[in-house]
Amino acid sequence: MLLNNLIIADSGRKVNIRVSDGIIADVCLADNVGAANNSPLEKGREGESNGRGVLTRRKEHTEDLQINFTDAIVFPGLINSHDHLDFNLFPQLGGRKYNNYTEWGEYIHKEHKDEIAEVLKVPQALRSQWGMYKNLLCGVTTVVNHGSGSDITDKLITIFDDKHDLHSVGFDKQWKLRLNNPLKRKLPVVIHAGEGTDAAAGNEIDVLIRGNKLRRKVIAVHGVAMQPRQALKFDALIWCPESNYFLLDETAKVDKLKLYTQLLFGTDSTLTGHWDIWQHIKLAHKTGLLNNQELYRALTRNAAEAWGLNSGELLPNKDADIVVAKMNDDTAPDNAFFSLAPADILLVTHKGQVRVADESIYPQIKDKLTAGYSKVKIGNSYKYVQGDVGGLITAIQTYWPQVSFPISVQAHE
Numbered sequence: 001m002l003l004n005n006l007i008i009a010d011s012g013r014k015v016n017i018r019v020s021d022g023i024i025a026d027v028c029l030a031d032n033v034g035a036a037n038n039s040p041l042e043k044g045r046e047g048e049s050n051g052r053g054v055l056t057r058r059k060e061h062t063e064d065l066q067i068n069f070t071d072a073i074v075f076p077g078l079i080n081s082h083d084h085l086d087f088n089l090f091p092q093l094g095g096r097k098y099n100n101y102t103e104w105g106e107y108i109h110k111e112h113k114d115e116i117a118e119v120l121k122v123p124q125a126l127r128s129q130w131g132m133y134k135n136l137l138c139g140v141t142t143v144v145n146h147g148s149g150s151d152i153t154d155k156l157i158t159i160f161d162d163k164h165d166l167h168s169v170g171f172d173k174q175w176k177l178r179l180n181n182p183l184k185r186k187l188p189v190v191i192h193a194g195e196g197t198d199a200a201a202g203n204e205i206d207v208l209i210r211g212n213k214l215r216r217k218v219i220a221v222h223g224v225a226m227q228p229r230q231a232l233k234f235d236a237l238i239w240c241p242e243s244n245y246f247l248l249d250e251t252a253k254v255d256k257l258k259l260y261t262q263l264l265f266g267t268d269s270t271l272t273g274h275w276d277i278w279q280h281i282k283l284a285h286k287t288g289l290l291n292n293q294e295l296y297r298a299l300t301r302n303a304a305e306a307w308g309l310n311s312g313e314l315l316p317n318k319d320a321d322i323v324v325a326k327m328n329d330d331t332a333p334d335n336a337f338f339s340l341a342p343a344d345i346l347l348v349t350h351k352g353q354v355r356v357a358d359e360s361i362y363p364q365i366k367d368k369l370t371a372g373y374s375k376v377k378i379g380n381s382y383k384y385v386q387g388d389v390g391g392l393i394t395a396i397q398t399y400w401p402q403v404s405f406p407i408s409v410q411a412h413e
């Protein structure tokens, strides 16, 4: 597959990308179009000379699938480092300010008991399947699901599972025993920590640090109450700004914490945030707590490093998890990135497989695709999405007829 005439979202370079066997085969400057004459590019990071990205002039070759774009940016498939896939049919619940997540949890279980019961009538596997599509439709190609994700049968994105989930010090009575389980010591621990603005939330982080007797690699989620001295003890912090503002009207001090730990980005579920990760990204961007590059990397390269994924960068030999989107804002490619919405997405590939294609490019590729696709309306745009999205929605409706979705499925031949 050859993707032509794309502008890399963070560097602004104009490139053609060749994908082969699920990986990025090469990334070449697109200025002198003519395949044999392309310049090598993206040779790996500065200071690296491992040779894996170094390209020589190639002989002209034919590609079975070629897509030509105009005014389009490209970036690595996003990595959503925190979600609960099976909680994405919930509406946002508990809209007022709380001091910490325990208060919020008690409130929603009391005040929204019936609504919660109604959603939970839908079998977990169907709820998780929708959670996967929620991410894919926005250009997320990896989700670190808090939970196993093993109930999803047709995985169209990477559901990362090489970690050990603990809920939190407050909600998991066995947390210390589980944290110090020697059989799990090789896996990174993911745990909600410091999700509050009161003293209890700050103390909880110290209790967690002291309880980590095996000095396991711990990745914290939220960290609203986290101080720099505490951040030092974590391998990474997953920033979930929208969820934090919704619950606490405050978020983690990531402008300070970024000096002490690696920052990743997460949406959490629709219980506390919008279904569309771009809304979360725009909110994060507006805070100014991270600069453009830091925020971009929290969603891509840094997350890939923290989880040990072979993705997150547009470099030769990386997994071909690629997103192409319309360049709506032509002032700078990174401004275009931060102004995106799901309707702007033109193409999503996961390990080189086309998962989402906008109707404007679908005619170029439809004869080459082997999987089945659904036609889905998002905003004013139509996308072809792999799998039976209509069937999924119908199945969910049999358990919960009043359910509403941010997309609608269209008939197509």
Ligand SMILES: [Zn+2]
Binding pocket: 082, 083, 084, 146, 192, 221, 268, 269
């Ligand atoms: Zn969570």
